[in-house]
Amino acid sequence: MTQKTHTQQSAIKHHLDEVTLIAYSAGTLPEAFNLIVATHVSLCDTCRAAAQAYDAVGGALLDTDETSALSEQSLAQVMARLDAPASPAPSKRIASDVPAPLRDYIGDSLEGVRWRGLGMGVKQAILPTSKGASARLLHIPAGAAMPDHSHNGTEMTLVLKGAFQDDDGYFARGDIEIADSDVQHIPVADIHEDCICLAVTDAPLRFSGLLPRIWQKFARI
Structure with a gap:
């Protein structure tokens, strides 16, 4: 079997599950x-189409609901928005290695991220x-x-640059x-390029070794 390289992995092969996409919608x-879901969807045609389909289903369900009367506060809020100054025209699109949903958090370039060293x-x-x-x-x-680690909850990891490999694939x-808690893995960055990922967790990771568990307290991960 030939070793997979970054040049052989041009298409997105790992997608979001249906439950996550429905919750996102x-x-x-x-x-x-x-x-992280919005960032992946901005890069993935398959998941973007699925998210749009769920949005359409949700819209159709709303159309079938009985109409509810608006409160006086709701009317006042709408009128206030009408009286508010018009929003500025959208700025011109710029070349960026940062997906659009992530730019409000880190800016337009991965080069400008303020990193904190964790060791190794x-x-x-x-x-x-x-x-x-x-x-x-x-x-x-x-x-x-x-x-080497497992999980106390859910961890989602999205590759923004480079690549990594573990037992679940490339x-x-x-x-x-x-x-989730059923997965234990050792992600290894591809040898061709540094790997930059967006990682999201809802509970601390569960590390196997003593030193990583000590390191975890400082990393807040």
Whole structure:
């Protein structure tokens, strides 16, 4: 079997599951998970089409609901919006290696991320999101491995640059891995390029080794 390389992994092969896409369409996800789903959807034609289909179904269901009377507060809010100044015209699109949903959190370039070293060349940047789940960028040197770990909850990892591999497959730009308490893995960055991922968790990871567990307290992961 020939070794998979980053040049052989141009198409997105790892997608979101139906339950996650439905929750995203319904608007019930915590901010961190909403961010990673929106970022993946912006890169993946398959999941974007599925999300749009669920949006359409939700819209059709709303059309069948009985009409509810608006409160006086609702009317006042609408009138206030009508009186508000017009929003500025959208700015011109610019070339960026950052997917659009993520730009409000880190800016237009991955080069501008303020990284914090975690040891062994691994760096992270924790993103400001609401409670319920946490989001961070991870920068893993080419060929480096993350510590062996499982999960106390759900972890979603989306590749933004480079690639990594574990027992579940090879994940390149746009691919997303969903791991839960049944998954134990050692993600290893592709040797050709540093790997940058967006990782979201709703509970602390469960590391196997003592040193990673000590490191975990400082990394807040």
